[in-house]
Amino acid sequence: MIKAGIIGATGYAGAELVRLLAGHKQVEVIWLGSKSYTGQTYTDIYQNMNEIVEGECQDDNIEKLAKQADVIFTATPQGFLASVLLKEHLEQAKFIDLSADYRLKDVKVYEKWYKIEHKSPQFLEEAVYGLCEINRSQVKGARLIANPGCYTTCSILTAYPLVKEGLIDPSTLIVDAKSGTSGAGRGAKADNLFCEVNENMKAYGVTTHRHTPEIEEQLGIAAGKEVRISFTPHLAPMNRGILVTEYASLVKKSDGSLPSEEEIRSVYERRYGKERFVRVLKPGVCPQTKWVEGSNFVDINFKVDERTGRVIMMGALDNLVKGAAGQAVQNMNLLFGFPEEEWLDYTPLFP
Numbered sequence: 001m002i003k004a005g006i007i008g009a010t011g012y013a014g015a016e017l018v019r020l021l022a023g024h025k026q027v028e029v030i031w032l033g034s035k036s037y038t039g040q041t042y043t044d045i046y047q048n049m050n051e052i053v054e055g056e057c058q059d060d061n062i063e064k065l066a067k068q069a070d071v072i073f074t075a076t077p078q079g080f081l082a083s084v085l086l087k088e089h090l091e092q093a094k095f096i097d098l099s100a101d102y103r104l105k106d107v108k109v110y111e112k113w114y115k116i117e118h119k120s121p122q123f124l125e126e127a128v129y130g131l132c133e134i135n136r137s138q139v140k141g142a143r144l145i146a147n148p149g150c151y152t153t154c155s156i157l158t159a160y161p162l163v164k165e166g167l168i169d170p171s172t173l174i175v176d177a178k179s180g181t182s183g184a185g186r187g188a189k190a191d192n193l194f195c196e197v198n199e200n201m202k203a204y205g206v207t208t209h210r211h212t213p214e215i216e217e218q219l220g221i222a223a224g225k226e227v228r229i230s231f232t233p234h235l236a237p238m239n240r241g242i243l244v245t246e247y248a249s250l251v252k253k254s255d256g257s258l259p260s261e262e263e264i265r266s267v268y269e270r271r272y273g274k275e276r277f278v279r280v281l282k283p284g285v286c287p288q289t290k291w292v293e294g295s296n297f298v299d300i301n302f303k304v305d306e307r308t309g310r311v312i313m314m315g316a317l318d319n320l321v322k323g324a325a326g327q328a329v330q331n332m333n334l335l336f337g338f339p340e341e342e343w344l345d346y347t348p349l350f351p
C-alpha cells in the first residue's frame with residue numbers, strides 16, 4: 001500500500017484524482033490539499049464522495065507532505081510546483097505534476113507562452129513527459145513526471161504514428177480542437193457561465209494557446225526535427241470531452257503515389273495495437289466524445305483525402321480522465337510497478 005497526497009484536490013482534475021484513487025486497492029490517500037477549502041470536510045464540497053472519502057481538506061505544505069507520502073499529485077495552477085519544489089522533496093517522494101511546469105524542456109519557451117518566470121529550471125532535464133504510450137520506459141524510473149494536458153494528449157496521440165513514420169509532412173499539420181467546459185477549471189469566470197457557454201461554440205487562444213509548443217515539442221521529437229503547427233482550440237457546450245480533427249499533407253512515396261488507407265492503418269495498428277487505452281476504430285467510424293466519457297480511453301481514426309493529398313486524423317478522449325487524472329494514475333501505476341490498467345479499466349459512460 002502506497003501513500004498518496006493530492007494538492008489541488010478540489011479542482012475538477014483534483015476531484016477526479018480523488019474519485020479514481022478512492023477505489024485503488026494499492027493506494028491510501030493521506031492528504032487532500034486545498035488552499036481554498038482548508039479545514040472543510042471534503043464531502044461537504046463533493047457530496048458524490050459521501051461515505052467513500054473521509055477527512056478534511058489540508059493546506060498545500062509540500063515540505064510536510066513529502067515526509068509522509070510516497071507519491072504527490074499536484075493538480076495546481078502553472079507556477080505552483082516550480083516555485084516550491086526542492087531537491088530534498090524529490091529524494092523523499094515521487095511527484096506527478098498536472099500543470100505545465102515541467103512539460104517543456106526549454107525554459108525560455110515556457111516563460112514566453114505562460115508569461116511567468118520558471119522558479120526551478122534545474123529540474124527540467126530530469127522531468128519525464130508522462131505520455132505513457134510513448135514514454136513508458138522513461139516513466140518507470142522517474143522521480144518527477146510532467147503529466148500531459150488534455151488537448152496535447154489527444155493531439156499528439158492522434159498524429160504521432162504518422163509523424164514518427166514520416167508519412168505526413170508535420171509542417172503542414174493543422175489541429176482543430178474542441179473541449180468541454182471542465183477543461184477551463186472550476187474557477188468562476190464570466191466566459192464559462194452557463195448563459196455564455198450553452199447553445200454556443202467559440203474559438204479562443206487563436207495562434208496563442210499555451211498547449212501549442214507542447215504539441216510541437218513532442219511531435220518534433222517523433223519527427224527528429226523542429227515542427228511548427230497551427231493549433232486552434234474551441235469551447236464546446238458540454239461538461240467533458242476533447243475532440244480533435246487534424247489535417248496534414250501526405251508524403252509521396254518513391255514511385256510518386258500516396259500512402260494508401262491500408263498502409264496508414266497498418267502504421268496505427270503497429271503503434272497502438274497492444275495499447276490498452278488507445279482504440280483505433282474501424283474504417284469509416286469517426287471518434288465521438290460520448291463514447292469515451294468517464295474512461296481512460298482515446299478513440300482514434302483517420303480518412304485519406306486523395307483529391308487533396310491530405311489525411312484527416314481524428315481523436316477523442318475525456319479531458320478529466322485520460323486528459324488529466326486518469327493519465328496521472330496510469331503514470332503512478334507504472335512508477336510503482338502496478339498493472340498499468342489498475343483501477344482505470346472503466347467502461348465509458350452512456351448516456
